Amino acid sequence: xxxxxxxxxxxxxxxxxxxxxxxxxxxxxxxxxxxxxxxxxxxxxxxxxxxxxxxxxxxxxxxxxxxxxxxxxxxxxxxxxxxxxxxxxxxxxxxxxxxxxxxxxxxxxxxxxxxxxxxxxxxxxxxxxxxxxxxxxxxxxxxxxxxxxxxxxxxxxxxxxxxxxxxxxxxxxxxxxxxxxxxxxxxxxxxxxxxxxxxxxxxxxxxxxxxxxxxxxxxxxxxxxxxxxxxxxxxxxxxxxxxxxxxxxxxxxxxxxxxxxxxxxxxxxxxxxxxxxxxxxxxxxxxxxxxxxxxxxxxxxxxxxxxxxxxxxxxxxxxxxxxxxxxxxxxxxxxxxxxxxxxxxxxxxxxxxxxxxxxxxxxxxxxxxxxxxxxxxxxxxxxxxxxxxxxxxxxxxxxxxxxxxxxxxxxxxxxxxxxxxxxxxxxxxxxxxxxxxxxxxxxxxxxxxxxxxxxxxxxxxxxxxxxxxxxxxxxxxxxxxxxxxxxxxxxxxxxxxxxxxxxxxxxxxxxxxxxxxxxxxxxxxxxxxxxxxxxxxxxxxxxxxxxxxxxxxxxxxxxxxxxxxxxxxxxxxxxxxxxxxxxxxxxxxxxxxxxxxxxxxxxxxxxxxxxxxxxxxxxxxxxxxxxxxxxxxxxxxxxxxxxxxxxxxxxxxxxxxxxxxxxxxxxxxxxxxxxxxxxxxxxxxxxxxxxxxxxxxxxxxxxxxxxxxxxxxxxxxxxxxxxxxxxxxxxxxxxxxxxxxxxxxxxxxxxxxxxxxxxxxxxxxxxxxx
Numbered sequence: 116x117x118x119x120x121x122x123x124x125x126x127x128x129x130x131x132x133x134x135x136x137x138x139x140x141x142x143x144x145x146x147x148x149x150x151x152x153x154x155x156x157x158x159x160x161x162x163x164x165x166x167x168x169x170x171x172x173x174x175x176x177x178x179x180x181x182x183x184x185x186x187x188x189x190x191x192x193x194x195x196x197x198x199x200x201x202x203x204x205x206x207x208x209x210x211x212x213x214x215x216x217x218x219x220x221x222x223x224x225x226x227x228x229x230x231x232x233x234x235x236x237x238x239x240x241x242x243x244x245x246x247x248x249x250x251x252x253x254x255x256x257x258x259x260x261x262x263x264x265x266x267x268x269x270x271x272x273x274x275x276x277x278x279x280x281x282x283x284x285x286x287x288x289x290x291x292x293x294x295x296x297x298x299x300x301x302x303x304x305x306x307x308x309x310x311x312x313x314x315x316x317x318x319x320x321x322x323x324x325x326x327x328x329x330x331x332x333x334x335x336x337x338x339x340x341x342x343x344x345x346x347x348x349x350x351x352x353x354x355x356x357x358x359x360x361x362x363x364x365x366x367x368x369x370x371x372x373x374x375x376x377x378x379x380x381x382x383x384x385x386x387x388x389x390x391x392x393x394x395x396x397x398x399x400x401x402x403x404x405x406x407x408x409x410x411x412x413x414x415x416x417x418x419x420x421x422x423x424x425x426x427x428x429x430x431x432x433x434x435x436x437x438x439x440x441x442x443x444x445x446x447x448x449x450x451x452x453x454x455x456x457x458x459x460x461x462x463x464x465x466x467x468x469x470x471x472x473x474x475x476x477x478x479x480x481x482x483x484x485x486x487x488x489x490x491x492x493x494x495x496x497x498x499x500x501x502x503x504x505x506x507x508x509x510x511x512x513x514x515x516x517x518x519x520x521x522x523x524x525x526x527x528x529x530x531x532x533x534x535x536x537x538x539x540x541x542x543x544x545x546x547x548x549x550x551x552x553x554x555x556x557x558x559x560x561x562x563x564x565x566x567x568x569x570x571x572x573x574x575x576x577x578x579x580x581x582x583x584x585x586x587x588x589x590x591x592x593x594x595x596x597x598x599x600x601x602x603x604x605x606x607x608x609x610x611x612x613x614x615x616x617x618x619x620x621x622x623x624x625x626x627x628x629x630x631x632x633x634x635x636x637x638x639x640x641x642x643x644x645x646x647x648x649x650x651x652x653x654x655x656x657x658x659x660x661x662x663x664x665x666x667x668x669x670x671x672x673x674x675x676x677x678x679x680x681x682x683x684x685x686x687x688x689x690x691x692x693x694x695x696x697x698x699x700x701x702x703x704x705x706x707x708x709x710x711x712x713x714x715x716x717x718x719x720x721x722x723x724x725x726x727x728x729x730x731x732x733x734x735x736x737x738x739x740x741x742x743x744x745x746x747x748x749x750x751x752x753x754x755x756x757x758x759x760x761x762x763x764x765x766x767x768x769x770x771x772x773x774x775x776x777x778x779x780x781x782x783x784x785x786x787x788x789x790x791x792x793x794x795x796x797x798x799x800x801x802x803x804x805x806x807x808x809x810x811x812x813x814x815x816x817x818x819x820x821x822x823x824x825x826x827x828x829x830x831x832x833x834x835x836x837x838x839x840x841x842x843x844x845x846x847x848x849x850x851x852x853x854x855x856x857x858x859x860x861x862x863x864x865x866x867x868x869x870x871x872x873x874x875x876x877x878x879x880x881x882x883x884x885x
Contacts, residue, residue: 538598811835
């Protein structure tokens, strides 16, 4: 854990104001180029700004509502439209084509990107640099950078190469520090201008939202810092209803505060290249020029490629230096751990190896705090001061390793021992309350050279106007109560030692109480397994409940669907039966009457009379068949007279159609039941008789139908061959027939039981509430 950066001695309101400035939506562009904002679907121009007359022949105020096809060829419009489906990073501007204004011969380099349902085109003056081989130039720049022996040499090589390619008056390598400020580590400049090498710049010079834009864009160019911004016309985008986000725009207008900042530095043109290491903004290559300077697109692309390669090389250089330092400490680490492993007591082992601990991590002194006792080596605070520090660490620090180079900033009591302990690296070696190994570094009084006084405010009028400082002359500040910073290698070394110490501690515990530890470990495993099983059981129970709820819901829905289907089916049957009986039956009756009338007007022995008699007989047969069909579809007696009468008619019909003998016992006393129950029992009995006729080879069927106050029951038994009920072996017809009975009964809350055996007949027992 790293201590938070200490706050500055004086608040910097200019920093706060800059942090609130919406620099990604400035509403204007740099006028050396032109911008067109197009609707992505129609390529209609919805906003424009900049030098559109020079590039396209018309002013920005005249372009709204026009389409790209009015200014660009169909081939170029196709390239613009293709941005909508760009496969790689559509927000990053890409070069599309060069466009020449036929009226004045001005040629523009056109770049574009797609963002938020819009296509943004940027037109800048095109320079013919075809004679330059930028690939070879970048390759040479990278080779020189790779040959640098260390990080600082690499930074110096980078700025020299960028200045050689661009011709800027000054090029500096600007590195961000842990507190947000920046320092110039390398510089290449014209001999007659001032130097910024070694100067620090306060964090407020580059506010947070500007750093975020630097992280998104590898390069940022300002050809003339004294330009007059060219506003977007109209100011608000009618498609999005919001100000245009120009985060990725090359022509994006610059913050007025930053322009004033550049003027105060006597810089007329600037360009910034982002150095991004491990996904974080590590620094910038900043270029300054005293006169306007435009860097053409192709050269900027080459510099962007170089910056990306430079970032990778600098990251590699840092990794190499850290690896070299880790290799130096690896042997000390192994020797220290081996020595501690041979000791029976960890405290005695650490005490014996205190001098090695100071070799392990460079510091002025080191202490061991074990069970409230302190052992020390080198220059360290007094016992009571360390005790207070350990109490603060236990209350504040949660991580196993804590480091700071400004202890007094976060723990004010440390001011009393700043000369021996302005910085600490604390390593916990136990659980709370923690035991510690703590390295102390003494105060290093440092004179920092700032580029101007960082907290100075400029006044204007009656109030204070927040603006950048006007002077960048070196201003010295003495930094106190700070130690030499702890490097990444120092922290990683301490973390590795902590892991090893904990391993040694665990080994000692295991050697002292092996059996107890084994039992405890087994108990913990069992408890963990029990907890895991409980969690599994609870999860399974929840899943089963959810599954049960889902199944209940599905079954309820299916039941409702089935109920509606059965009701609709019975209603349809009732309608068809009545249509057959009432409509078609009446037509046949009329036909028979007409045939009688015709027959009376013909001689009895004539052929016509005989034909009429045949048609009359046929109409009678058809009427009989229609009545039978209507009865089978839906007997009217079921609706008009009730279940008892319908059952009697059903049995009578089967007596006439088959050789079966029926023993019918109806004990309803002409009592009417609920319509749904009557229909269900009728259909179940109808299906049961059909099954007996088709499958049972029976000669006799017994039917008992009776009702009480609460329920009604039906028993159907035959003397047929019977069967052994097996759902898997049963025929599909049998399964569907019995399934249909169960489903119908389920809709009225009824049940179905089947008793059968081979050659013993079959009995079906049906119950339902009423």
